[in-house]
Amino acid sequence: MKHHPLKPEGDTRDHLVVIGNGMAGCRAVEELLARDAARYRVTIFGAEPRVNYNRIMLSPVLAGEKSFDDIVINDAEWYAANGIALVAGDPVVAIDRGTKTVTTRGGETESYDRLLIATGSDPFIIPVPGKDLPGVIAFRDMDDVDTMLAAADAGGDAVVIGGGLLGLEAAHGLSLRGMKVTVIHLMPTLMERQLDEAAGWLLKQALEGRGQTILTGADTAEIVGDGKVEGVKLKDGTLIPASLVVMAVGIRPSVALARDAGLAVGRGIQVDDHMVTSDPAVLAVGECVEHDGQVYGLVAPLWDMCRSLADGLVEQPTGYRGSVTSTKLKVSGIDVFSAGDFSGGDGCEDIVLRDASRGVYKRVIVKDDRIVGAVLYGDTADGSWYFDLLKKQEDVSELRDLLIFGQSFASGGGAADPKAAVAALSDDAEICGCNGVTKGQVVSCIAKGARSLDAVRGTCKASASCGSCTGLVENLLALTLGDEVQAGPKTMCKCTSFGHDDVRREIVAQGMRSIPEVMQKLHWTTPDGCSSCRPALNYYLLCALPCDYVDDQQSRFVNERMHANIQKDGTYSVVPRMWGGLTNPTELRAIADVVEKFNAPMVKVTGGQRLDIFGIRKEDLPAVWADLNAAGMVSGHAYGKSLRTVKTCVGSEWCRFGTQDSTGLGVKIERMSWGSWMPHKFKIAVSGCPRNCAEATIKDFGIVCVDSGYELHVGGNGGMHVRVTDLLCKVATEQEAMDYCAAFIQLYREEARYLERTAPWIERVGLAHITARIVDDPAGREALRARFLYSQSFSQDDPWAQRAEGAEAEHHAPMARFTPQEELA
Amino acid sequence: MTAEWLDIGWVDQIPVRGSRTVQVEGGDDIAVFRTAEGKVFALLDRCPHKHGRLSQGIVHGGAVACPLHNWRISLSTGEALGEDKGCTPTVPVKIDGGRVLICRASTLKAAA
Ligand code: SRM
Ligand SMILES: Cc1cc2nc3c(=O)[nH]c(=O)nc-3n(C[C@H](O)[C@H](O)[C@H](O)COP(=O)(O)OP(=O)(O)OC[C@H]3O[C@@H](n4cnc5c(N)ncnc54)[C@H](O)[C@@H]3O)c2cc1C
Ligand code: SF4
Ligand code: FES
Numbered sequence: 001m002k003h004h005p006l007k008p009e010g011d012t013r014d015h016l017v018v019i020g021n022g023m024a025g026c027r028a029v030e031e032l033l034a035r036d037a038a039r040y041r042v043t044i045f046g047a048e049p050r051v052n053y054n055r056i057m058l059s060p061v062l063a064g065e066k067s068f069d070d071i072v073i074n075d076a077e078w079y080a081a082n083g084i085a086l087v088a089g090d091p092v093v094a095i096d097r098g099t100k101t102v103t104t105r106g107g108e109t110e111s112y113d114r115l116l117i118a119t120g121s122d123p124f125i126i127p128v129p130g131k132d133l134p135g136v137i138a139f140r141d142m143d144d145v146d147t148m149l150a151a152a153d154a155g156g157d158a159v160v161i162g163g164g165l166l167g168l169e170a171a172h173g174l175s176l177r178g179m180k181v182t183v184i185h186l187m188p189t190l191m192e193r194q195l196d197e198a199a200g201w202l203l204k205q206a207l208e209g210r211g212q213t214i215l216t217g218a219d220t221a222e223i224v225g226d227g228k229v230e231g232v233k234l235k236d237g238t239l240i241p242a243s244l245v246v247m248a249v250g251i252r253p254s255v256a257l258a259r260d261a262g263l264a265v266g267r268g269i270q271v272d273d274h275m276v277t278s279d280p281a282v283l284a285v286g287e288c289v290e291h292d293g294q295v296y297g298l299v300a301p302l303w304d305m306c307r308s309l310a311d312g313l314v315e316q317p318t319g320y321r322g323s324v325t326s327t328k329l330k331v332s333g334i335d336v337f338s339a340g341d342f343s344g345g346d347g348c349e350d351i352v353l354r355d356a357s358r359g360v361y362k363r364v365i366v367k368d369d370r371i372v373g374a375v376l377y378g379d380t381a382d383g384s385w386y387f388d389l390l391k392k393q394e395d396v397s398e399l400r401d402l403l404i405f406g407q408s409f410a411s412g413g414g415a416a417d418p419k420a421a422v423a424a425l426s427d428d429a430e431i432c433g434c435n436g437v438t439k440g441q442v443v444s445c446i447a448k449g450a451r452s453l454d455a456v457r458g459t460c461k462a463s464a465s466c467g468s469c470t471g472l473v474e475n476l477l478a479l480t481l482g483d484e485v486q487a488g489p490k491t492m493c494k495c496t497s498f499g500h501d502d503v504r505r506e507i508v509a510q511g512m513r514s515i516p517e518v519m520q521k522l523h524w525t526t527p528d529g530c531s532s533c534r535p536a537l538n539y540y541l542l543c544a545l546p547c548d549y550v551d552d553q554q555s556r557f558v559n560e561r562m563h564a565n566i567q568k569d570g571t572y573s574v575v576p577r578m579w580g581g582l583t584n585p586t587e588l589r590a591i592a593d594v595v596e597k598f599n600a601p602m603v604k605v606t607g608g609q610r611l612d613i614f615g616i617r618k619e620d621l622p623a624v625w626a627d628l629n630a631a632g633m634v635s636g637h638a639y640g641k642s643l644r645t646v647k648t649c650v651g652s653e654w655c656r657f658g659t660q661d662s663t664g665l666g667v668k669i670e671r672m673s674w675g676s677w678m679p680h681k682f683k684i685a686v687s688g689c690p691r692n693c694a695e696a697t698i699k700d701f702g703i704v705c706v707d708s709g710y711e712l713h714v715g716g717n718g719g720m721h722v723r724v725t726d727l728l729c730k731v732a733t734e735q736e737a738m739d740y741c742a743a744f745i746q747l748y749r750e751e752a753r754y755l756e757r758t759a760p761w762i763e764r765v766g767l768a769h770i771t772a773r774i775v776d777d778p779a780g781r782e783a784l785r786a787r788f789l790y791s792q793s794f795s796q797d798d799p800w801a802q803r804a805e806g807a808e809a810e811h812h813a814p815m816a817r818f819t820p821q822e823e824l825a
Numbered sequence: 826m827t828a829e830w831l832d833i834g835w836v837d838q839i840p841v842r843g844s845r846t847v848q849v850e851g852g853d854d855i856a857v858f859r860t861a862e863g864k865v866f867a868l869l870d871r872c873p874h875k876h877g878r879l880s881q882g883i884v885h886g887g888a889v890a891c892p893l894h895n896w897r898i899s900l901s902t903g904e905a906l907g908e909d910k911g912c913t914p915t916v917p918v919k920i921d922g923g924r925v926l927i928c929r930a931s932t933l934k935a936a937a
Contacts, residue, residue, distance in 0.1 A: 186837060187841065187863075188841050192841075192862070192863050193863060196861060196862055197861045197862075252922070267921060267922065342862055343860060343862040343863075343864040343887065345864075345887035345899070345900070345901045346887065346899050346901055346902050346904070348887070350886075526885075526886060527861065527862075527886065528842065528861040528885055528886060529885055530885045530886075530890075531882075531883040531885055531890035531895065531897075534883065534885065535883075553840070553843070554840060554841070554842035554843045554883070554884065555842075555883070556883075557883065557892065558881040558882065558883075558892035559892075561881075562881070566878070566881060566892055566893070568875065568877075568893065569876075570876075570877070570878040570881075810838065810840065810845060814845065814846045814847060814848040814854065815833055815834050815838055815839070815845035815846065815847055815857060816831075816833040816834055816847045816848070817847070817848040817849075817850070818831060818847055818848065818849045818850065818855075818932055819850040
């Protein structure tokens with residue numbers, strides 16, 4: 001396709017040659033024509049065999065919402081009418097700055113006075129085996145769309161690698177075209193560059209609801225197939241069948257031509273504020289450039305760049321100053337908007353609104369009274385308003401309290417104070433949508449004595465379900481009672497208005513499955529929680545879903561993440577399990593060997609009847625564990641909110657007073673209960689007679705053997721506030737002692753708050769409650785025991801063994817080493 | 826070879842809401858963090874309080890909670906947040922094509 005009018009006789013105008021017939025190249029020419037149509041003679045070279053079209057609309061074309069004709073920006077007429085020569089389908093392969101010429105693959109050479117490079121970007125293809133198989137494509141131009149449409153006609157499975165904007169739009173189109181689509185995304189959340197974790201999670205839910213399979217944290221190992229694509233294999237071995245693979249993992253500025261021509265190139269072709277490269281005769285614009293250290297992958301910056309470029313070309317320079325960008329996902333029915341910087345940081349305040357029932361998440365980030373970023377999911381109507389305030393750097397201190405409710409509310413005349421806004425509501429205005437409670441009902445329930453949020457929730461149910469109206473109810477309380485409002489039970493932390501018990505109840509009632517889901521549904525006010533709530537949520541989920549929940553390592557305290565105890569100098573201590581305090585020559589030898597081999601400065605007998613090896617370096621931990629594993633020893637969980645030790649005494653086997661086999665029972669109990677995650681640490685002891693040498697009456701669960709059976713004691717603590725146990729009951733057999741112990745542990749696991757040991761828990765709920773559940777209710781006890789053993793079937797995996805074999809190696813090895821003389825190893 | 830920036834590896838090698846370290850011979854480690862939003866920061870791996878290893882803390886928002894006594898340290902400035910006072914030196918970071926680069930001069934200073 002060539003429109004190549006010969007240079008008209010006597011045309012002495014400067015010749016502007018444009019490489020790239022895409023969005024920026026043509027826009028630059030349009031801007032130039034608008035300023036001075038007669039100034040330059042223009043020739044455009046384009047690699048694609050077609051006229052200029054709107055690349056961003058390829059997604060709607062793929063989805064079947066538009067045709068190619070609908071998305072053409074400039075048709076053949078336009079080129080002709082403006083005397084522009086278009087050389088399409090013949091890419092430029094070389095620039096010679098000496099002779100000021102460009103040469104195409106077809107061998108055509110053209111000389112220029114000014115050259116404009118607008119070559120856009122190249123899709124990044126991850127270098128895995130099979131990447132060149134037929135059926136593996138990128139998503140960049142109309143040819144790619146044609147390939148996808150042909151594949152979709154044949155039906156079958158498609159895999160999209162990359163869960164960013166582009167990948168998700170490709171996946172959406174392909175699934176509308178009837179393909180079964182799997183998205184493989186390396187990161188834990190979708191569109192992580194535009195969205196925070198919470199919004200990414202909502203998006204994943206919505207896409208899965210539409211039948212797509214979304215695999216996050218999934219790393220592609222290879223693309224398999226014989227002569228054509230047949231599937232994608234992940235690093236974890238999973239094989240996903242596919243007749244089409246779309247790679248949408250990112251783009252790289254297309255700089256090869258410029259680099260070969262000796263122009264200054266960083267990540268992109270480097271330009272000044274007037275889009276001039278290191279050669280004054282050569283300009284560049286669009287995704288291929290780097291301006292002020294930035295490269296862009298969206299169209300909005302191009303418009304600004306093209307304006308400055310044209311101003312410069314007609315010698316009225318203005319100058320480009322960089323762009324702030326915003327993103328919208330073009331998937332019909334799913335509204336996502338993101339702008340600016342949402343990474344938080346110093347002095348940044350987050351304002352978060354979560355409306356679980358409507359599936360809405362809004363987050364605005366304010367710094368020094370200016371909006372610096374916004375992420376909206378579900379309701380993006382105010383996106384442009386926030387973006388406008390952001391770009392104009394407007395002072396929002398006046399709007400602060402109402403900002404998150406959107407433009408109409410925040411600028412709505414008198415409603416400058418949330419309390420006033422609530423006061424202005426009529427009595428029959430609905431406050432709680434979930435339970436259909438009006439303002440009048442809430443106020444009368446407060447008048448009848450509900451003086452706290454919890455009391456209101458308990459009586460008229462307002463804000464008791466999804467909680468999104470909590471703020472409104474609090475305002476009503478404040479309005480009605482003034483200073484008399486009573487603080488409810490303590491909230492989990494400053495990230496939420498819910499207490500521990502509410503959160504746990506809702507996790508179970510609503511079947512929640514992940515930390516971001518809890519944060520969304522329960523309206524967390526921070527994007528990713530804090531070091532108080534995250535470990536608690538991780539535990540509550542683990543307890544509720546023993547089989548399915550994937551532990552979040554980053555929400556665990558260091559000791560539980562490293563499976564060792566951190567010491568004040570940053571080294572670790574290692575305590576292998578010694579069942580019931582028993583040991584043997586093999587174990588002792590292995591410990592002695594480890595101490596010598598790794599130069600451990602100290603070994604100590606702990607207060608829990610086992611040995612503690614001190615001063616092990618983080619890097620050496622896996623090797624230490626491997627050596628201990630080899631001698632049959634597993635982690636002692638001396639670091640965990642979990643079973644610590646089962647302390648025993650010698651018992652009937654040796655002791656002249658022993659009434660039962662306390663040592664043997666201790667070992668059995670430890671074998672039953674080790675590895676379980678709990679609200680706090682848990683200690684057990686079994687003494688062989690009432691002399692109680694194992695100190696069973698200051699343990700979380702203690703057994704004192706007597707002639708006629710076993711006395712079971714609960715809720716002891718030998719720590720900061722010493723508490724002697726309560727006697728729970730007496731049982732006749734070893735088996736019963738074990739069953740009651742399992743049931744008690746499970747009740748504690750299910751009901752105590754995170755970081756609450758059994759002693760304060762029993763003080764809080766009362767011994768009668770424990771007795772009713774464990775002693776007086778045999779069926780309930782049996783159910784608790786069964787739930788504990790079920791959960792144990794998933795948790796009795798030695799964490800040391802997994803790591804000694806190389807799991808989570810990144811926790812132990814440094815990422816790089818730096819030796820000042822040499823450089824990085 | 827004295828590049829201004831040291832290439833220490835791929836962004837993806839740092840767990841999200843987690844961190845990795847760079848060992849500096851003869852000096853303190855450098856802790857490299859990655860936040861939930863994918864931002865990368867580097868600090869000396871040393872808490873201003875009692876020298877806890879910040880790399881072992883819980884990362885939340887733009888801060889890390891020290892594993893020893895739970896001080897919160899800002900990842901971008903190294904300042905202790907809230908009531909606590911103190912500051913950990915920061916190391917400039919840049920990301921280029923998925924690679925993490927840290928400032929050579931600051932790294933050398935850390936080693937000194
Ligand atoms: C190693 C050991 C001391 C020793 O050398 O004997 C020890 C060491 C620590 N104890 Fe302990 N406790 C040790 C037995 C005890 C005992 C005695 C016992 O278990 O019979 C008690 C009192 C009994 C009890 O727990 O009721 C005990 C009550 C505590 C407490 C207070 C708990 C409380 O509820 O008040 C803490 C603080 C905490 O957990 O928050 C604590 C915390 C600690 C920590 C984890 C401090 C910390 O957070 O770093 C120490 C870790 C050192 C390390 O790196 O190993 N340690 N600690 C003992 C390990 C036992 C084991 O084999 O696992
Ligand atoms: C499917 C899709 C959806 C998108 N959605 C959005 C969106 O919603 N919002 C948004 O802001 N952005 C979106 N983008 C990004 C947007 O399309 C780009 O930012 C924009 O097209 C960049 O313009 P450009 O001119 O720099 O590059 P391009 O538009 O790619 O133009 C470059 C042109 O140069 C040609 N070329 C390259 N090398 C040579 C050569 N040697 N000789 C001759 N010609 C050459 C190429 O063939 C191409 O036609 C989307 C992109 C895609 C692919
Ligand atoms: S009593 Fe426990 S916590 Fe205190 S110094 Fe000794 S080991 Fe550490
Ligand atoms: S050493 Fe970091 S808080 Fe104490």
